[in-house]
Amino acid sequence: MKIYYFPMACSLADHIALQEAGVEFESERVDLGTKLTASGRNFREINAKGYVPALELDNGEVLTENIAILDWIASQFPKLGLPGEMGRTRLIEALTYISTELHRSFKPMWSSGSEQEMAEARAAILMRLEFLSEKFRGDYMFGENPSVADFYLFVMLLWAERYMLDVPKQLAIFRERMKSRAAVRVVMALEGLI
Numbered sequence: 001m002k003i004y005y006f007p008m009a010c011s012l013a014d015h016i017a018l019q020e021a022g023v024e025f026e027s028e029r030v031d032l033g034t035k036l037t038a039s040g041r042n043f044r045e046i047n048a049k050g051y052v053p054a055l056e057l058d059n060g061e062v063l064t065e066n067i068a069i070l071d072w073i074a075s076q077f078p079k080l081g082l083p084g085e086m087g088r089t090r091l092i093e094a095l096t097y098i099s100t101e102l103h104r105s106f107k108p109m110w111s112s113g114s115e116q117e118m119a120e121a122r123a124a125i126l127m128r129l130e131f132l133s134e135k136f137r138g139d140y141m142f143g144e145n146p147s148v149a150d151f152y153l154f155v156m157l158l159w160a161e162r163y164m165l166d167v168p169k170q171l172a173i174f175r176e177r178m179k180s181r182a183a184v185r186v187v188m189a190l191e192g193l194i
């Protein structure tokens, strides 16, 4: 399978999840401006939506959307999901919050919003991070092991760092913990982030 990514974009979460799963996979960088992949393919032929992440499965099917891809990875590699009858539902609940509330809140930061829009975005991001920090159940969101939701949250915290947001202390510690994981270091090096 192959993950299509752009360095430090939300696709980093899926990229890390595959590395943490310990599965063999390929990765290919996409130029989001030209919509060309590193090997020169028109990315829109792979994902007509034109954005990352896209995960090409071994049977040729292409999965898009972070929530769907991360849910699929957790279903294939249960150590990256949550156990129990409500596990999958709780995981999707967390992924949806990160995607539709937190990820979306960053939009004014990269689309050069007005000063007021940026201030509102900063406040919304910090409120949502505060909410998540209060829900932590251990070193990771749901206990002592990371799930795919932690990888997505980690990317949001890297963005917060890039925009110099002063995140709750527990999340700053979590971000450093994530950065020190072997799989995370491998992927960050491959994406040219360290």
Ligand SMILES: N[C@@H](CCC(=O)N[C@@H](CS)C(=O)NCC(=O)O)C(=O)O
Pocket: 009, 010, 011, 032, 050, 051, 052, 053, 064, 065, 066, 067, 099
């Ligand atoms: N709804 C998509 C959004 C993905 C998304 O926002 N991708 C960004 C990078 S973080 C992107 O590729 N933007 C480039 C573009 O839209 O042209 C998802 O949740 O996967």
